[in-house]
Amino acid sequence: MVALIENNQSISNSGLLTIQTVEIADKTTAIRCLDWDRDRFDIEFGLRNGTTYNSFLIQAEKIALVDTSHRKFEQLYLEILLGLIDPAKIDYLIISHTEPDHSGLVKDILQLAPAITVVGAKIAIQFLENMVHQPFKTLVVKSGERLDLGDGHELEFISAPNLHWPDTILTYDHKTGILYTCDVFGMHYCDDHTFDENLSSIEEDFKYYYDCLMSPNARSVLAALKRIEKLNIRTVATGHGPLLQHYISEWLGLYQNWSLEQAKTETxxxxxxxxxxxxxxxxxxxxxxxxxxxxxxxxxxxxxxxxxxxxxxxxxxxxxxxxxxxxxxxxxxxxxxxxxxxxxxxxxxxxxxxxxxxxxxxxxxxxxxxxxxxxxxxxxxxxxxxxxxxxxxxxxxxxxxxxxxxxxxxxxxxQIKSINTELEKALGRISTGLYIITAKKGEIQSAMFASWVLQASLNPLGVAIAVSKERAIESFMQVGDRFVLNVLEEGKYQGLMKHFLKRFAPGADRFVGVKTYPATNGSPILAEALAYMECEITSRMDCGDHWVIYSTVQTGRVANVHALTAAHHRKIGNHY
Known part of the structure; x- marks a missing residue:
């Protein structure tokens, strides 16, 4: 049973997930969902100190909820919200961006408050329509536009695309001086402190978070900093980690310096x-x-x-x-x-x-x-x-x-020329097979010639494939996507290799002149392949310039049991 304890206390179920509520300003309550033992985020990077998902309730003449939470907090979050307010009285749901860890409970809020107006950037509303699959009232806002909640709580919206999603907006309350930033200026850090009392204890996590999520969009960071430089910010209400109040100028200054340095070297x-x-x-x-x-x-x-x-x-x-x-x-x-x-x-x-x-x-x-x-x-x-x-x-x-x-x-x-000659020769002695990955998603399809493929597990049957981040097929290789792994035959692969290694113009059909037939998952099977396997992607790991894609194998077939798999022997190991 979950119980709400008065002001700035925690509620928990098993001790691993807790919720803290605290009034952070006039008529403004933070609902902080603390995930104490989460050890990975977005697959790419590990967490040392768990994380939090922060949501905010502004109860002025009009009532606004800023972001929701991760779906794992569904029961806890909704019970807390019901203890704070009748959801049907909430006028606006402001979506800072639609990443599931912040919008995972939007559909639940819509069910509790069907008359609510969802506020967000144009692209955020489009994303949500595809996520919730039901009609809802919307208010599309642009940078500089305002929404008056009454009692002096006038919200101003600031566009911050690509931080780190394309639909991100920041929201500034002119009454309280709170800037709601979602992912921007956040960190994956979980403890009972609502605010940033101890800079030194969290600075490393702040930098790690910036490096993982924000540094790839350094110029967008600088653009966002410029848009908020004239605001009188008294609290930065982040979507992850403690809220920033004691060292705001230091935190924003770090973002500025890191982004300027990154932008200098960036194409x-x-x-x-x-x-x-x-x-x-x-x-x-x-x-x-x-x-x-x-x-x-x-x-x-x-x-x-x-x-x-x-x-x-x-x-x-x-x-x-x-x-x-x-x-x-x-x-x-x-x-x-x-x-x-x-x-x-x-x-x-x-x-x-x-x-x-x-x-x-x-x-x-x-x-x-x-x-x-x-x-x-x-x-x-x-x-x-x-x-x-x-x-x-x-x-x-x-x-x-x-x-x-x-x-x-x-x-x-x-970069190709920079590796030590002996090292690149040694790497080149790692031999592999030759394969072609084929995939179809909706009306579009793609293919990739591959050699970095291996069986990765027996139970379940699984394979791992390294895919360069800049390959066109990378968009078809997300968790839940399906593809076919075509195994090429020794002595009979040259025609297929020549075809799929050539450079295709943007949007060109990669299968013109190639005989295929559809797999049960819809992807093309190459008629000339020695064998094929139908796969479903279950995880991705960031390995620098490649993703390692792990997939379970659903079904497969060998065309010629007596033939051998084509082998690939490289001379050097720093490019292909």
């Missing part, structure tokens, strides 16, 4: 789109996702509202430029394009795409101007003539990967 792609026009944001974000696979920095910029100086400075720093075409009627966007052209130079790479809004600025005249300036085209213009499909998004994702690979080519060659 940057600046991506421009027009908000609320066609499918501009959706498509440009898909390109950005592909870029990010190649370990380059990405910065998304609104053509219709960015300041000319901001655009000029960003273009001067960027190695690559991507532009989603704005409408012909947008005066501000036209001025922004002129600023981009004035700041661009011949050492940069360019990619253009239509936005599909019906009155796009023509692509080809702008393309000609960039070519006259000497910029290198990373991919042919992407022309959107109808509602984007999965195939369209995959095309944009692969185009982003192409521009990223083009920009990092010299760095990759340098």
């Amino acid at each position: 940057l792609v600046a991506l421009f789109y027009h908000e609320d026009y066609g499918y501009s944001e959706q498509l440009v974000r898909a390109v950005a996702h592909g870029c990010a696979k190649t370990d380059v920095g990405v910065e998304l910029v609104l053509l219709n509202s960015a300041e000319p100086q901001e655009i000029s400075e960003l273009v001067a720093q960027a190695s690559g430029l991507v532009i989603g075409m704005p409408p012909q009627s947008s005066v501000n966007a036209h001025a922004a394009l002129s600023t981009i052209l004035a700041a661009a130079h011949n050492k940069q790479t360019i990619g253009l795409l239509e936005s599909g809004g019906g009155e796009d600025e023509p692509v080809y005249p702008l393309r000609n101007k960039f070519q006259e300036l000497g910029l290198t085209e990373a991919f042919p213009p992407i022309l959107v003539k109808e509602i984007p499909t999965q195939a369209t998004e995959q095309l944009c994702d692969e185009a982003g990967t192409d521009i990223g690979q083009l920009l990092t080519r010299d760095r990759t060659i340098k």
Whole structure:
């Protein structure tokens, strides 16, 4: 039985999951879900001190709940919330971002409060619609917009995309000086202290969290810091770990310094789109996702509202430029394009795409101007003539990967040359088989020639595959996805190897001219394969420039029991 104890005390079930409630400001209560023994987060990194999931209730004339919690806290969280308020009286549910550890109980809240209005960025609302599969009232907010709860509690929203999800918003309460930041400025740290009383005891965890989640988006961190620099912040209400109150300037200063240092060494792609026009944001974000696979920095910029100086400075720093075409009627966007052209130079790479809004600025005249300036085209213009499909998004994702690979080519060659000669020869003596991974998700499919494959378990039957983070098929290799592992035959693999090792244009069909038939999981089976196995991904481990994908094997078949698996013998072990 769970019992609520008065103010700033804990409630628990088994001692491993507890909840702390505390009034942190006028009419503002923190609901802190403490996960004492969680030892991993997002698969990629281990935790030494557990974690917390923080949610907040503002009870002014209008009532707002800021974020929910992880599904593992379902019973505890809902009992606590019911002890604080009748959920049906909550007017707004503010979604800082839709990652499941913060939005895992949104559907439960909607059931308890069907009239509630869900507040979030446009893309967050889209994500939620796909998550909860039921209608709900929404309020889409942009950076700078405000929501008045009464009693002086006026909430201002600040866009913070890519920190570390594309839909992140920060929320500032002008009455209390509380900045609700979700993942930003947080840390995976679990103890009974609500606030950051002891800087030295948590600084290492703060840095570790930044390195794992925020450093890949250092420029987005700097952009967010700039947007909040004029706010009078008295408390930073984070989504994980203690709330920041005693050393706010120190914490924000660390983010600033770390991000500046990271941005200095980062290859940057600046991506421009027009908000609320066609499918501009959706498509440009898909390109950005592909870029990010190649370990380059990405910065998304609104053509219709960015300041000319901001655009000029960003273009001067960027190695690559991507532009989603704005409408012909947008005066501000036209001025922004002129600023981009004035700041661009011949050492940069360019990619253009239509936005599909019906009155796009023509692509080809702008393309000609960039070519006259000497910029290198990373991919042919992407022309959107109808509602984007999965195939369209995959095309944009692969185009982003192409521009990223083009920009990092010299760095990759340098890394290849950096390994000790004897070491690379030794690594090359690790022999492997030859395989082709094939996958289908919805209407799109992909394939990858692979050699880093091994059987990883007997019970259950499982295999492990190393997949480079910049491979196009990486998007098909998430937990829960299914694929086919095709085993190639010694002496009969050369044609398939030549076909699947060639470079495909973004969006190209990788199976043209290849005989296949569908597996029970929908993925293509290669007719010329020696054997195949149908697999389902159960976990992923971050191994630097590769993911190690572990999958259970569902079924399989051998075409020729007398034939041998094709073997791969390398001469060197620092690239393939």
